[in-house]
Amino acid sequence: MNQIHKDTSASNSQEFEQAISALSKITSRSPEEIKPHLERFLSELSSKPDVSKNHFFDLATDDEWMSAFRDWSESHKAKKLPVLSEAAMSRESMYSDRW
Numbered sequence: 001m002n003q004i005h006k007d008t009s010a011s012n013s014q015e016f017e018q019a020i021s022a023l024s025k026i027t028s029r030s031p032e033e034i035k036p037h038l039e040r041f042l043s044e045l046s047s048k049p050d051v052s053k054n055h056f057f058d059l060a061t062d063d064e065w066m067s068a069f070r071d072w073s074e075s076h077k078a079k080k081l082p083v084l085s086e087a088a089m090s091r092e093s094m095y096s097d098r099w
Contacts (some may be wrong), residue, residue: 023038
């Protein structure tokens with residue numbers, strides 16, 4: 001029995017069983033089939049770090065943003081994507097219904 005199930009069994013046994021029962025009705029699968037999937041899902045949810053803390057978007061300086069953008073842009077050179085012509089990038093071609 002994995003740690004998440006032990007924790008769930010100890011503190012929220014009734015809710016865990018209700019979730020299994022509801023999923024069983026929704027999926028037409030047996031509770032025995034659902035239980036390992038729910039345990040794995042709960043384990044994945046509990047192991048993921050909180051992305052809202054210490055995220056690049058929140059912490060990066062202007063120079064780090066510029067460097068990251070340049071790196072991203074350089075990473076596309078190997079793909080040999082076609083370059084748009086000046087005419088294709090003109091305001092008139094993008095908003096042809098407005099000119």
